Amino acid sequence: MPELPDLLYIRDYLRQHATNRTITAAEVRQPVVLRNAVGDPPERALKTLTITGVDSHGPFLRITVSSTLELVLNLMLSGRIQHQRKPDRPLGHICMALHLDDGTRLNMCDENKMLKIYFVHTGSTSAIPGLDALGVDILSPGFTFEEFFRRLGDHPRMQIRALINDHSLLNSIGNAYADEILFAARIHPKTLAGTLEPDERERVFAAIRDVMADGIRAVAEARQPIHVKVRDHMRVRNRKGEPCPRCGTIIRREGVRGYDVFYCPACQPPRRRVFIDWTNKPEA
Template identity: 35%
Template sequence: MPELPEVHALAADLRQRMTGRTVGSLLVTSIAALKTYDPSPSDLAGAPVGDVERHGKFLDLTIGDLHLVVHLAKLGWIRWSDTLPPLTRGARKTTAAARLALEDGSGVTITEWGPKKRLAIWIVHDPAQVPGIATLGPDPLDPSFTEERFAAILAASGRAQIKGVLRNQGVIAGIGNAYSDEILHVARMSPFKPAAMPADDVARLYVALRETLADAVARSEGLAAAELKGEKKSGMRVHGRTGEACPVCGDVVRQVRFADSSLQYCATCQTGGKPLADRALSRLGIPLT
């Protein structure tokens, strides 16, 4: 899933390519993806692209007096083309969710893989009209996101597991499954640790959060959309690296599986050498060691 660093880079790339150009048309090929009906896609035709911004994991394209807002969900992406190729019938049925064509023949294709279609598109007068944006927590890279503010968020979350708190978009915007794994590894902290924690732990986690995200944003700076997925994967320390060696201590990277996701961690670095129970195996009645 694209998270804050990738969406930040996508916004920067599209801003550089699209600002000042005029929209020719928006074709929505996945009706389920379009969450609004008024204004309509046709209302974007003939309007200039004013800016491309990010709100958490949401992309926001200002087009004339309207906003085209996109949430890429787990398997969505945006592909830029200097010259848009024909949209085949197969692509319409399988991967293409929408296509924004500019008058000069360039544009973007919004795609989503997999059988579960969760990608979402809104056309609104104000981004705050999108429910997910209206309820977003603070941006963790904003200057106003101080250690004191972070400490208050954690204290208010009480006994909730820190992994879930970091991923909760209504608490902190933009962090998903991958970067929460990375932040907790850098902080040498268990994903199941309660959010309300001593001040020293808060300070360590705050530094890990800010540095991990800032580093990912810096690595993605200037990259085109086509290069971002590879950059994200190559920069991961533990996420998606089950069975590989931890880059810090050399222990094996382990995972905990859930119904529709998993997390990765290093037991030596994060849990005092104790492996965490794999929730998927425990539900099946398989003994855990």
């Protein structure tokens, strides 16, 4: 699943390479991914129009065409977008493609056909699930200590991992960066928000800023094609069985409500005795 740093990289890349290009053809190969609120099929409506803007908003990527129409993409779990140039091979599992006037193609691909493409009039986003309900933008000046503390206070019984991962509260932190943030803050993922000490709250807040900034920098510096997920900089995510980069303890993976969570049981000790079985340490 692409996360905020990935989407910002894709956005910036498309602004540079797709904006001001004219669409010579639009192909919908998997109609199941398309939600058409315009009426006219995109094959007919988009042809000869020019891409005028690219933006990202939470998990959504928004491609504006001719200032009046929008393709709003949610890549979901396995969706990818490829900018296919002449010698490149298409990724496969193409659900929709835009042919551009420079001979390149934007392929929207998903082997599971779960990605969603909303075709709407510009700004008509009310029918797009989740888009208008996004929480505070964690990269904006509005995301302050006070804002973050208020959200913790509003949801004292929520586990911190679920809270920072909730896009209607914070816009937006996905599963991978949520693990990285709690590792940086040295907080156990199941800790209830209401039990965090003041210094722990500050650590989580600082880690959100630092980890996301590092991620944005790492993805930009990797300069990979936009369909490649850059994860080499991650310290615990998908590193089950590897030593913790801080203390050497073996990193664990746990399933929490259907999600995989990666953490270091020594750096991120559980708060209460009820979680003692997570650590394998003998009781004192």
